[in-house]
Amino acid sequence: MPAFIDTHAHYFDRKYAALTEGGDPSTREDASREAALVGADTLLSSPDFQSVVCGVINVGTNLENSRVAVEQAGKYPFMAAAVGIHPEDAQGLPDGAPLDPDTTLAALEAWVSDPVRRKADKIVAIGETGLDYYWQPVNKELQKVFFEGQMEIARRTGLPVIIHDREAHGDCFETVLKYPDVRGVFHCYSGSAEMAKELSRRGWYIAFGGTSTFPTAHRVREAVAAVPLSRLLLETDCPYMAPVPFRGRLNHSGLIPHIAEVIAPLHGVTVEDLAEVVNANAETLFGLSAVLR
Numbered sequence: 001m002p003a004f005i006d007t008h009a010h011y012f013d014r015k016y017a018a019l020t021e022g023g024d025p026s027t028r029e030d031a032s033r034e035a036a037l038v039g040a041d042t043l044l045s046s047p048d049f050q051s052v053v054c055g056v057i058n059v060g061t062n063l064e065n066s067r068v069a070v071e072q073a074g075k076y077p078f079m080a081a082a083v084g085i086h087p088e089d090a091q092g093l094p095d096g097a098p099l100d101p102d103t104t105l106a107a108l109e110a111w112v113s114d115p116v117r118r119k120a121d122k123i124v125a126i127g128e129t130g131l132d133y134y135w136q137p138v139n140k141e142l143q144k145v146f147f148e149g150q151m152e153i154a155r156r157t158g159l160p161v162i163i164h165d166r167e168a169h170g171d172c173f174e175t176v177l178k179y180p181d182v183r184g185v186f187h188c189y190s191g192s193a194e195m196a197k198e199l200s201r202r203g204w205y206i207a208f209g210g211t212s213t214f215p216t217a218h219r220v221r222e223a224v225a226a227v228p229l230s231r232l233l234l235e236t237d238c239p240y241m242a243p244v245p246f247r248g249r250l251n252h253s254g255l256i257p258h259i260a261e262v263i264a265p266l267h268g269v270t271v272e273d274l275a276e277v278v279n280a281n282a283e284t285l286f287g288l289s290a291v292l293r
């Protein structure tokens with residue numbers, strides 16, 4: 001089995017506390033960050049994991065956990081980090097206060113603008129950012145301020161962006177059209193095949209994960225088939241979105257072959273050939289070799 005790059009993971013998530021403390025990961029939201037990091041470490045240090053995974057992008061969703069993502073990346077030779085503000089975090093969902101866009105975006109930009117510090121922190125992208133109209137109530141205006149602010153930072157720094165688009169396909173597409181010189185990836189893609197084609201034609205990458213393995217996800221697999229191999233990326237979005245046959249369980253990058261086994265035949269290639277292409281795509285977009293050791 002070839003080794004894969006997981007382009008989207010959250011190894012600081014509190015659900016990983018279940019790996020040390022036991023119990024059902026879905027009830028581990030209240031676990032301490034320390035317990036979660038110890039749990040994730042047992043996974044990330046294991047030889048079985050490292051035989052399947054040759055790269056991971058650990059993606060932050062706010063400034064605080066972006067700092068943790070960077071600390072973890074510093075510990076593992078195969079791990080890079082992305083730092084940014086997720087639309088839900090921007091809005092303070094489900095029960096926090098909304099973030100202040102001016103101070104938050106200024107702090108993010110100050111952090112990523114120095115190329116030396118960026119390299120030392122192994123930061124390869126801005127994200128995740130984007131729009132999420134699923135959770136109610138939605139403050140579209142505030143989400144857009146954060147999204148466009150991060151697109152501006154990406155434009156000024158030349159970093160790629162990792163876009164979260166949930167039930168906001170039209171507005172996400174419109175926003176990226178406003179920034180023709182910014183590139184990146186639509187992660188855990190859930191839009192139409194037609195939009196995926198349009199995005200890839202414009203140089204965007206499209207990442208697929210566990211949802212592509214769900215029996216009823218015919219639209220997702222149509223989108224997989226519509227994206228040229230040269231624009232395709234694989235991801236887990238772990239600890240969420242575990243692929244079949246692990247659906248509902250704690251997800252991790254080592255399960256990525258289960259995703260590859262569904263995606264490879266949709267493009268008429270072997271899993272080995274798919275691994276080679278998507279790993280090369282990840283390198284092209286994120287320049288991982290400059291930060292991985």
Ligand SMILES: [Zn+2]
Nearest residue numbers: 008059128237
């Ligand atoms: Zn994510």
